[in-house]
Amino acid sequence: MALKINKCDILIIGGGPAGLEAAYHAAKAAPGLKISIVEENFLLGGQLIKQTHSFFGSKNQFAGKRGFEIAELLMDRVRKNPDIDIHLQTSALGCYEGGIVACESMAEGCLKEFQPGRTIVAAGARENMAPFPGNDLPGVFGAGAAQTLMNVYGVLPGRKVVMLGAGNIGLIVSYQLMQAGAEVLAIIEGLPMIGGYHVHAAKIRRMGVPILASHTVVRATGKSTLEEVEVAPIDKNWKIAGESTVFQADTLCLAVGLTPGTELLEQSGCRMAFVKELGGHVAWHNDRMETSRPEILVAGDVSGIEEASTAMLEGKIAGLAAAEGLSGLDLSDEISRAQQELAGIRKGPYGEKACLGKDKLCKLSVR
Ligand SMILES: Cc1cc2nc3c(=O)[nH]c(=O)nc-3n(C[C@H](O)[C@H](O)[C@H](O)COP(=O)(O)OP(=O)(O)OC[C@H]3O[C@@H](n4cnc5c(N)ncnc54)[C@H](O)[C@@H]3O)c2cc1C
Structure with missing residues (x-):
């Protein structure tokens, strides 16, 4: 099988709400950074494309719209940005030393190697x-x-x-x-x-x-x-x-729950922890969504099972943190605003469990 080498600054694994928001906000905050999204499905949008009901959650994250309509909005703004390229039907297979990520493209029938400065894993969850x-x-x-x-x-x-x-x-x-x-x-x-x-x-x-x-x-x-x-x-x-x-x-x-899809994070050697409030094993991460491996970040259900609004905000934080690390820009105000918005959403009755889980994780040592 042929091997194609792809150059990018930030690689995003998973084109659900977390991954799409990570790409959009990273590109908006630091124009000129090259961002790639790999998505194993033939469509972007993750879980949202099959949701025909009106979403609960926060207005800033399009609550009140149907899931597939939210997916359209998120896809649209990602597609309009020339700094973001999208690789559909492309599965990330492994994250290796030196930040290399190996992918298989079903669409092009080849292997693709990425050497990004930062990788954001937004691979969602699987059903129990x-x-x-x-x-x-x-x-x-x-x-x-x-x-x-x-x-x-x-x-x-x-x-x-x-x-x-x-x-x-x-x-x-x-x-x-x-x-x-x-x-x-x-x-x-x-x-x-x-x-x-x-x-x-x-x-x-x-x-x-x-x-x-x-x-x-x-x-x-x-x-x-x-x-x-x-x-x-x-x-x-x-x-x-x-x-x-x-x-x-x-x-x-x-319909008996979801488990974070953390295989790539485990394989790449990120520090893992079992936190039952987050749905099982997750990669240790801080409030900037950075894992124990400095070049790998996480966002969305892969970092703890929650909902689309929180996935979008975690994506935004991860995208901004990755962009800040590579561009040298100071994005701390924007990151802090997104963190506050996320904390606000988690204050609701359904955020209690996630808050507890994220707090437990922060208290663990990084190693
Ligand atoms: C029936 C149902 C109803 C829901 N209703 C609501 C609601 O009303 N309001 C709400 O806020 N939330 C709701 N949710 C939850 C919401 O859909 C999820 O929390 C949200 O989609 C998580 O976003 P994500 O980006 O983390 O993951 P996902 O949306 O799961 O996206 C992950 C993406 O990563 C891709 N991927 C995985 N592994 C790889 C790999 N190795 N290589 C490349 N790509 C990969 C997947 O194909 C997928 O597209 C609902 C969920 C379900 C199932």
């Missing part, structure tokens, strides 16, 4: 699996994967759906499945309460879908594809506490 017999049957999906099938490819994953998880993702994807013509038989939630916004839960309930709190999926069965989902009540120790119910379903969606 739930352990129960039959979880590998065809018909069992991550809720985000089902949403991609529906909203990006126009394919309905199934007709009769059970959703596991009543956080925002479980509630929103259930609603969108119904909009697309599927029947949602029930939403199952292990905790005694609903984790997502009550406005989403109320909408689902009005459509006649039961939300069974303190319940779990015991097993999924079927000859070659999913046919039945067995569900049972559980006590506070997650032990079965009553008789099970069986749903005849061809689809079971798992």
Whole structure:
């Protein structure tokens, strides 16, 4: 396979809201720096391209607009900047000594080597699996994967759906499945309460879908594809506490959380730490989004699971910090304003966990 060497000052891995904002703000603050984005998908926008609902969050980060509309806005301003070049269908494979990043371009059928001064890893997160017999049957999906099938490819994953998880993702994807013509038989939630916004839960309930709190999926069965989902009540120790119910379903969606996609950071030797409030292992980073390796920064869900508004602001901070380090400009006022805005967003009820996690991380030593 041919190898192409690409020159840039800042390389951004991942073209979701964090990566796009990192590119935009770095280029705006330090004109002339060359910025490259590598994105393994054939579209920019990350999770936003499949979100058809109006976003919660902060007005400055376009709350009230639908996810895919926010993606369009972010893409548009990145595309308009001649200092930013975009490599779609290009996966970052590894970050090596001397800051070298190796990528594979599916679009061009070649390997690409970048030697940037700074790399910002904004690779997002992956969906969690739930352990129960039959979880590998065809018909069992991550809720985000089902949403991609529906909203990006126009394919309905199934007709009769059970959703596991009543956080925002479980509630929103259930609603969108119904909009697309599927029947949602029930939403199952292990905790005694609903984790997502009550406005989403109320909408689902009005459509006649039961939300069974303190319940779990015991097993999924079927000859070659999913046919039945067995569900049972559980006590506070997650032990079965009553008789099970069986749903005849061809689809079971798992909306049981996300884990930061940190493989590149681990491989590159960044100091890692397990912080449960951030979703698992994350790279140690400071409030400028700098990791223990001075040339590598992080932003968005890869640095701790949160939401699009915080991903955009972390992207902005990482972009500015990288630009400052390379250009010699003093961007400290702008960085500090973005940090304050981020702290403001995290003051809301849903930011509490992230605040706790980021505080824990800051208290750990860098080595
Ligand atoms: C169903 C659902 C509903 C949501 N609703 C809301 C909401 O209402 N409001 C809100 O604020 N947030 C919401 N979110 C959360 C929000 O979408 C995410 O927090 C946000 O997209 C995270 O941004 P990111 O840039 O960190 O990651 P992502 O959006 O996941 O982007 C990461 C990008 O990196 C790319 N990538 C990964 N690895 C590589 C690699 N090795 N090489 C190249 N590219 C790579 C991926 O393809 C992806 O495009 C929702 C999420 C879901 C799933």
